Amino acid sequence: MDLLTGPLDSGIDRRALAEIVLLGLLCGPLSFWVRSFRLAYPSESLAHGLLPGLVLAALAGAPLILGAAGGVAVAAAAVALAGRDHRIGSDTATAVVVSGTFGLGVLLALRPDAPARLGELLFGDPLGVSGTDLAAAAALVVAGGVALAALHRPLAAVAFDAGGAGGLGLRPGRVRLALLLVLATAVAVAVQGLGSLLVLAILVAPAAAVGDHVRSPARAMAAGAAVAVGAGVVGLYSSYHLGGAAGASVALALCAAAAGGALVRRFVPPAAPASA
C-alpha cells in the first residue's frame, strides 16, 4: 500500500502528481493533432527555442511560465520570419534559428552570476512546481482544452483533407495557426515540469503509443490523454521509488508507452472498419 500512498505523503509530491496529470490531460489529446498535422518538428523547435525566455525568467526571479510564454512567442516569430526565405527552406531556417536561440539560452544560463538552475530548465523538475505554478498551469490547461474542443471539427476537416476543407467554408491556414497557438500554450505549461529538452515526449509519445488503434479523432484524443496521464504517473512513482530524476523518469515512461504501442502494432492489426 505504501508503494502507492508514499508519494502522496508530501505536498511537493502531490503537487508534482497534479502537475503531471494536468499536463497529460492537455498534451495527450493534443498529441493526436501534433501527429495528424505533422507538427513534431515544430513542437521540438518551439520547446528548444524558448530556452532564453526561461533563463531570463529564472535570472529575474519571475514565474517560469511567463518566461516560457515570452520565449515561445519570440521563437515562433523568429521561426516564421526565417521561414519566409524560400531559397533556404523553412526546415533549414527553423533549425538555424532554434539552434541559435537554444545556444543563446545556454550562454545566458552559464554566466558566472546566474543561479545554478540550467539542469532544471533543460530537463524539468515537476517536484519544483509551486502552488502558484500549479494554478497557472490549471488555468492554461482549461483554456487549451476549451480551444481544442471548439476547434475539434475544423481540425478534423483540415487534417483529413486540407483542400476540401476550404470548400466547407474553413480557412485551413487559420485552423493550423490556431492549433499552433494551442501547441505554444501547451509547451509553455509543460516545459515547467519536463524542461526544454524533454517536453517533446508528452507532445508526441501519447499519439505514437495509440497509433492506428482508434476509430475516431475523439477516441484518439481520449486514448492519448489516458496514455499521457498513466505514463506520467508511472514515471513519477518510479522516480520516487527508484530515486531517479522526476522529469526524465516521466519522459522515459512516455517513450516506453510509445515503444509498447509500436510493439502491439506489430502483432495486432489496426482498428478494423465496421462491416457495411
Place this chain on the structure above:
Amino acid sequence: MSAALEVRELAAGYGGDPVLTGVSFAVPAGSSVCVLGPNGGGKTTLFRALAGQLAPAAGDFDITGRPAYVAQAAHARLDFPVSALDVAVMGSLAGRWWLPARGRDRDAARAALERVGLAGSEPTAFGSLSGGQRQRVLIARALVQDATVLLLDEPLAGVDPASAETITALFADLAAEGRTLLVSSHDVEGARAFDAVLCLNREQVAYGDPAAVLDARVLETTYGRELILIPESGGAGGVRAVAVQHHEH
C-alpha cells in the same frame, strides 16, 4: 431559364500573374458543364475562385444559391480515423464550426449518403472504401452543405468503370432536381454527354454546346500536344480525341 452562375471576364491566380484569364460564361440552373483542359490549364483555379477560396484578380461572377467545391478524393488522407458518416457530417460545419454536430446534422448526412447510394456504409472507415465510394462520400458532403452549384474536381479520375457509371447517373439526378454541376475532366469523349463544355488552357478557349464546340481546332488549342486526335470511321470528317494525362508526383 435564369442563370445559376454567370462569370464575367474572370481572372484568378495565387499572387503574381493570374494563371487563368478571360473566363466568361453563363450556366442555366439545372445544367451540367464539363470543364476540359490540360493539367495546369486552370480548372482547379476556376473552381476555387468560384467557391470563394481565391479572390478574383479581375472580373467577377454571380452565383444563385450556395456553391460547394468537391476536391479530388485522392487528396484526402486514407489513414485519418473517420467514417463515411463523419466525412458527410463535415458538410454541416459552416457557420457553427465551434459546436458539435447536432442530431439533425447526422440525419442530413445519412440522407445524403443514401442519396449517393451508400446507405449502410455510414460506419465504414473512409480509407476502406473504394475510390468511387470515396468520391461519392465527398459528393454527399457537398449535398449536406445544401449546395445548389457543385464544383466537382475530376470526380471520375481513378474511379473504376462501375463506380463511374453510378457517379454519372448521380450527376443526371442532381441536375434533374435543379442543381448546377461543373465537372472538370480529361475525358474529351465523355464531355459530349454534358449540356455544355468549357475549354480552358490558362484562358478560356471555348464554351457552348459540346456538339458545336468540340472540333479539332478547339481541342488542339485546349490541349496542344497533350491530345491525340483519331479520325472517326465513316469518313464524315469527325474526330475522336484522347487527352494524354500526366500524373503529378
